[in-house]
Structure formats: structure tokens, C-alpha cells
Amino acid sequence: xxxxxxxxxEKQLENFDQFISNSKSNLDDILSTLxxxxxxxxxxxxxxxCPQNPGHxxxxxGYREHVDDCSLxxxxxxxxxxxxxxxxxxxxxxxxxxxxxxxxxxxxxxxxVPNFRTGWNGMxxxxxxxxxxxTTYSPDERLALYERARIAAKAPKEVPEFNLTGAVxxxxxxxxxxxxxxxxxxxAKRRRIKYKSVHTSKKNHTExxxxxxxxxxxxxxxxxxxxxxxxxxxxxxxSVHSGHSRDSKRRRSRERSSRRSSHEHQSKYRKNRN
Numbered sequence: 001x002x003x004x005x006x007x008x009x010e011k012q013l014e015n016f017d018q019f020i021s022n023s024k025s026n027l028d029d030i031l032s033t034l035x036x037x038x039x040x041x042x043x044x045x046x047x048x049x050c051p052q053n054p055g056h057x058x059x060x061x062g063y064r065e066h067v068d069d070c071s072l073x074x075x076x077x078x079x080x081x082x083x084x085x086x087x088x089x090x091x092x093x094x095x096x097x098x099x100x101x102x103x104x105x106x107x108x109x110x111x112x113v114p115n116f117r118t119g120w121n122g123m124x125x126x127x128x129x130x131x132x133x134x135t136t137y138s139p140d141e142r143l144a145l146y147e148r149a150r151i152a153a154k155a156p157k158e159v160p161e162f163n164l165t166g167a168v169x170x171x172x173x174x175x176x177x178x179x180x181x182x183x184x185x186x187x188a189k190r191r192r193i194k195y196k197s198v199h200t201s202k203k204n205h206t207e208x209x210x211x212x213x214x215x216x217x218x219x220x221x222x223x224x225x226x227x228x229x230x231x232x233x234x235x236x237x238x239s240v241h242s243g244h245s246r247d248s249k250r251r252r253s254r255e256r257s258s259r260r261s262s263h264e265h266q267s268k269y270r271k272n273r274n
Contacts (some may be wrong), residue, residue, distance in 0.1 A: 095149040109144035
């Protein structure tokens, strides 16, 4: 009985080896038809183990995205949450506090501010969502960090002001009177009725700010277009003036040559009569 089982198993193994060999041969034929090689495919599809979860075998092309998403999941975040904006590049207007600096700031505030409420355990990483920010730090801790950042940060560069109506008459480059300025403001309100107000009855704070910023940017774009159109008109006027001057020079040159030829013809006629 044992001999029959061994023979059957050996025959099954032979069939498996033959099936594997035939499959490998068919695969090699397909790859050669496509001008591919098995080594090239293996090299292009290298995989590695995720540092956040050893059970994940990830492709090298999507390594960074997977690690970032996996890190969020390990820290208890949901990928559908509204995450805070990533910090920008280091500059004069940006302030960065490492863990040691935060401990120092909060410790000083704990001893200087009466009834200081603590919430941060000193170990959690910086929160990535607004909800986590509220639960990680207490209101007193958030205020202490804000005050230190406000003192350490440098003010941004001043943006030049622009006037949508203008206080100077471009035609004669003269300052407008108070009545003329009021008239321009009234005309601007008539033209830009959509900038008059932002309806806030059924909108939250974020939507209201978004509408305000949108309206201001549209007004700023209109102002830029008016400046560009004014510069183009001045350029066209100068080109037209230069074209008229060239045409007048050519006309005077033709008139002089015509008078010269007429004078020479009359001189020759007089000589022939004499």
C-alpha cells in the first residue's frame, strides 16, 4: 500500500515539474515576442518592506506616498480628515519649535501665568488636524506658543497699495478733486455691483472668508488689466505718432524732389529757347 502511494506522489511531482516547465517556456515565448526579459521586469518591480508596518510589501515607485499614509494611520488619523496645511519653506516669516523648545516655552509659561492649564504630555508629535490640535494642547498652551511665535516672527514685506478708482486724472496727470474722487467711486460701485457685499446668512466663517478673498482678487485682477490696457494705449499712441512723423518726412522728401525736378526742367526749357 505504501509503495503505491509513493509511486502516485512521484508521478504527481513529475506532472507538477512538467507543468511548471511548460508554463515557464510559454512565459519566455511571450516575453521574447514583446521584446522583454524576466530580469528587466523584476528590476522594474522591486518591492520593499514598509518601515511603519512590516506586514506591508510596497513598490518602490509609491514608497513615499505609502509611508506617509501608513504613518498617519499608525498615529490614529483617518485619511478622510481635513489636514492642516504643510509648513512652508524656512524663512524670516516662519517660526519652527522643536520638542525641546516647546517644553521650554510651556515650562516658562507654567511658572509665569497663574492657573496655567496643561494638556500636552511632552511626547506627542505635532498635530496634523485642527481637531487633534485642540485636544493635544490646552488653550493656555496654544496661547503661549502663539505669543512666542508672534514675537519671534518677522513681519512680512509690505505690499504696495493700489487704488481701484484712482486719484489722478490720466488725461492731464492732475490730481482729482474730492467731488471727482467721489464720482469715480460711485461709478466703480455701479460697474462692480458683485463686489458690493458678501451674503453671510447661510455661510460659515470659512466660506465667508473665501468669498471675501475671491472678490478682492477679482478686483485686483481688474485693476491689473486696466493698468496693462493703459500702458498698451500709450504704446500704441507713441507708435502712431512715430508712424505719422515718418509719413510726413517721406511726403516732404517727395515734395522737395518734385520741386527740384520741376526747377531743373524749367531751366533746361529756358536754355533751349535762348
